[in-house]
Amino acid sequence: MICVRCHDYRRQDVVYGSILYFLVPCHLFVAYIIELVAAQQAKGALARAKKTGVDAAANSSQRRQELRAFRTAWHLIAFAHGVNATLNLALATYVVYYHIHHPGIGTLCELHAVIVWLKTCSYAFTNRDLRHALLYPYASEVPELYSSCPYPQNITLHNLTYFWWAPTLIYQPVYPRSEKIRWPFVFKRCVEVIGLSIVIWIASAQYAAPLLRNSLGTISSLDLPSFAERLMKLSTISLFCWLAGFYALFQSFLNALAEVMRFGDREFYGDWWNSSGVRGYWSSWNKPVFQFMKRHIYSPMVGRGVPPLVAQIMTFLFSGVLHELLVGVPTHNILGKITWFVSGVSNANKIQVSPSLV
Amino acid sequence: MMVQLPLIFLTDPLARMKGGNGKLLGNLIFWVSFCLVGQPLAALMYFFAWQAKYGSASKPQLWHSTA
Numbered sequence: 447m448i449c450v451r452c453h454d455y456r457r458q459d460v461v462y463g464s465i466l467y468f469l470v471p472c473h474l475f476v477a478y479i480i481e482l483v484a485a486q487q488a489k490g491a492l493a494r495a496k497k498t499g500v501d502a503a504a505n506s507s508q509r510r511q512e513l514r515a516f517r518t519a520w521h522l523i524a525f526a527h528g529v530n531a532t533l534n535l536a537l538a539t540y541v542v543y544y545h546i547h548h549p550g551i552g553t554l555c556e557l558h559a560v561i562v563w564l565k566t567c568s569y570a571f572t573n574r575d576l577r578h579a580l581l582y583p584y585a586s587e588v589p590e591l592y593s594s595c596p597y598p599q600n601i602t603l604h605n606l607t608y609f610w611w612a613p614t615l616i617y618q619p620v621y622p623r624s625e626k627i628r629w630p631f632v633f634k635r636c637v638e639v640i641g642l643s644i645v646i647w648i649a650s651a652q653y654a655a656p657l658l659r660n661s662l663g664t665i666s667s668l669d670l671p672s673f674a675e676r677l678m679k680l681s682t683i684s685l686f687c688w689l690a691g692f693y694a695l696f697q698s699f700l701n702a703l704a705e706v707m708r709f710g711d712r713e714f715y716g717d718w719w720n721s722s723g724v725r726g727y728w729s730s731w732n733k734p735v736f737q738f739m740k741r742h743i744y745s746p747m748v749g750r751g752v753p754p755l756v757a758q759i760m761t762f763l764f765s766g767v768l769h770e771l772l773v774g775v776p777t778h779n780i781l782g783k784i785t786w787f788v789s790g791v792s793n794a795n796k797i798q799v800s801p802s803l804v
Numbered sequence: 805m806m807v808q809l810p811l812i813f814l815t816d817p818l819a820r821m822k823g824g825n826g827k828l829l830g831n832l833i834f835w836v837s838f839c840l841v842g843q844p845l846a847a848l849m850y851f852f853a854w855q856a857k858y859g860s861a862s863k864p865q866l867w868h869s870t871a
Contacts, residue, residue: 549854658851665852680844688843722827723815724834773846779853 455548462545466538466555470562471610473534477527477566478606481573484523485598488577491515495581509582516581520574527570535563535771543775552776560768564615564738569606571742572617576600595619612709613700615738622710635702642694646687653683696732728762739765 495512538559546552579586580597588596595605600619609617661676663669692715700714716730729736739761747757774780818830 654847658848661848662852662855665848677840677844677848680848681839684843684847685839720831721834722819722830724837725816726819726830727834727838773850777850777854778857779850 455551459546459548459551462541463551463555466541467558470534470538470555470559473530474562474566474569474606474610475603476530477569478601478603480523480526480530481569481601484519484573484577485601487519488580489598491519491581512582516578523574524570527566531563531566531570534566535559539771539775543778546776547778549776553772556772556775560772561615562610564735565609565617568615568617568738568742569609571746573597573601576619591622592619608707611703612707613703613714613734614709614711615734616741624705624708624710627705627708632702632705635698635705638698639694639702642690642698646690646694649683649690650687654680654687657683692731700734735765735768 538555542552542556542559546555575586576588576592576597579588592600597619605619608621612621614621657676657680661673661680664673664676696715701712703709704712714733716733718727718731721727721730743764744757744761747760748754752760770780815830815833818826818833821827
């Protein structure tokens with residue numbers, strides 16, 4: 447049943463995949479150049495403010511003027527970041543959808559593009575906040591941890607490269623770091639990744655694929671009882687593959703990467719298996735993405751006065767669109783099923799919202 | 805997938821309930837939906853859509869609409 451040689455993929459897929467692999471991170475460095483310009487602009491603004499004697503004791507009209515200037519500058523920077531980030535995601539999605547046939551290669555490319563896209567967004571948003579804190583220290587506070595690398599000093603290639611490889615989606619100028627790299631630990635995690643990948647491959651080729659193939663008839667003939675039977679039979683092997691994949695990615699791979707990067711914060715997942723509801727599962731199985739959503743989507747919306755419930759729906763919708771990109775684009779089927787599924791988690795208002803999106 | 809909607813209504817208050825049984829029931833509902841509805845159905849739907857679009861060596865019966 448299992449055959450290494452007969453695994454079929456086109457040469458074109460590998461060529462396009464490799465091009466994307468090198469092209470996608472370039473957008474992170476374009477974001478760096480944008481931030482470099484923004485930092486220069488902020489430094490200039492700070493010097494001007496010092497010269498004219500505008501300080502914390504400035505009156506309210508002056509403050510408002512300052513804020514307006516900050517916002518104008520931010521709109522320009524945000525436009526540049528927006529074009530750069532959107533280009534990354536749009537280009538990768540276009541190539542994967544139209545030119546990469548193999549779903550596995552496509553998923554890897556799309557996943558890479560989405561991760562870099564989220565990182566680029568976080569880099570832009572966090573630096574915006576840091577710039578704001580630098581120019582108006584009376585308005586916002588910077589965490590104690592960042593004091594070793596205050597704002598304009600963090601805009602360096604070294605700092606960005608660390609963020610590029612760090613197992614997180616949220617940019618911070620400084621992260622908690624571990625003392626040294628425990629190479630035996632890295633070795634063990636790598637063995638786990640390789641072992642589990644082989645196990646998943648064998649399990650899916652030997653058990654899942656035949657089951658999927660012989661379930662097709664029950665869908666096309668709309669034979670519900672036997673469809674339910676197939677679904678239940680499929681659930682065992684899909685759960686097995688999912689758990690093995692979850693462990694390989696969130697425990698083994700991310701811990702190995704974190705160890706090599708001496709990244710201190712290892713909370714990549716919560717105890718979703720104990721969650722007392724469906725909502726608890728979605729907020730704890732994938733902590734890096736959940737934290738991104740909370741930090742850059744949910745909290746800013748609530749901070750701007752959006753009711754928490756609406757903000758939740760929007761966040762879930764956004765996450766649903768991302769899931770759809772990750773699964774629908776590589777399989778060349780934008781079904782909207784996952785969007786529906788994920789966004790359904792929030793509440794019933796979604797019934798009206800989701801189908802229009804799909 | 806529609807099953808998820810009443811599930812949220814059902815499990816949200818369960819999670820907030822004092823005492824062990826509410827949380828246990830919520831966890832149970834989560835696991836059943838996770839195992840039966842979650843991945844197998846999504847996997848099957850995408851596999852079906854893929855087959856409908858590109859076909860395969862082992863052809864099942866004909867169908868008229870996709871998904």
